[in-house]
Amino acid sequence: MTQQEETYQAAGFGQPVPRGTRPAVLVVDFTYGFTDTAYPTAADMSAQMAATRRLTDLARAKGFPVIYTTIAYHPGEIALLPWLRKAAGMAALLEGSRLVEIDAATGIQPQDPVITKKGASAFHGTALAGLLTGAGVDTLVVTGATTSGCVRASVVDAVQSGFNVLVPADCCADRAAAPHDANLYDMGQKYADVTDAADIESWLTGLAPSGR
Numbered sequence: 001m002t003q004q005e006e007t008y009q010a011a012g013f014g015q016p017v018p019r020g021t022r023p024a025v026l027v028v029d030f031t032y033g034f035t036d037t038a039y040p041t042a043a044d045m046s047a048q049m050a051a052t053r054r055l056t057d058l059a060r061a062k063g064f065p066v067i068y069t070t071i072a073y074h075p076g077e078i079a080l081l082p083w084l085r086k087a088a089g090m091a092a093l094l095e096g097s098r099l100v101e102i103d104a105a106t107g108i109q110p111q112d113p114v115i116t117k118k119g120a121s122a123f124h125g126t127a128l129a130g131l132l133t134g135a136g137v138d139t140l141v142v143t144g145a146t147t148s149g150c151v152r153a154s155v156v157d158a159v160q161s162g163f164n165v166l167v168p169a170d171c172c173a174d175r176a177a178a179p180h181d182a183n184l185y186d187m188g189q190k191y192a193d194v195t196d197a198a199d200i201e202s203w204l205t206g207l208a209p210s211g212r
């Protein structure tokens with residue numbers, strides 16, 4: 001065990017997350033603005049989307065909710081939002097543009113809710129917590145992009161909203177390896193169980209189908 005691992009263990013971090021019986025899968029910002037490398041805000045996320053799709057297809061088949069998010073701005077908001085002064089490239093994510101559409105490679109279906117947000121967290125200023133509570137969700141699987149930004153923010157807010165959280169690392173993407181790895185480590189110590197798609201798939205397969 002490394003000194004870092006000993007430090008975290010001594011502080012009581014890294015405890016396992018209990019898994020319930022009514023999960024949902026949250027797919028954060030797998031939109032063309034993040035997945036199509038023709039855009040400067042994007043990176044190649046094809047492998048992570050494919051791994052995520054295996055989970056979303058299975059979740060739907062068992063009657064569990066699958067929810068997507070996108071970031072989209074009205075032109076009148078651009079000059080008013082402090083985040084866009086720091087992350088100016090995000091101002092390209094305009095309502096009605098292709099950049100804010102969910103990538104079709106995710107396998108999104110017409111019945112899947114799409115949450116439109118203005119910041120990093122899928123919960124801040126949205127109806128997501130209400131949707132999950134209404135569906136009786138007890139465990140949230142968080143996937144998407146970017147690991148160090150919107151995924152992390154959504155994971156933190158999910159825990160603070162009362163949900164147990166699982167993060168399959170191979171279903172999360174970022175623009176660089178260092179922030180991806182560092183944030184997965186931190187989430188795994190403080191907020192979620194960081195696992196992989198195969199583990200989540202096995203767990204979902206063993207659950208009874210939803211009666212909803």
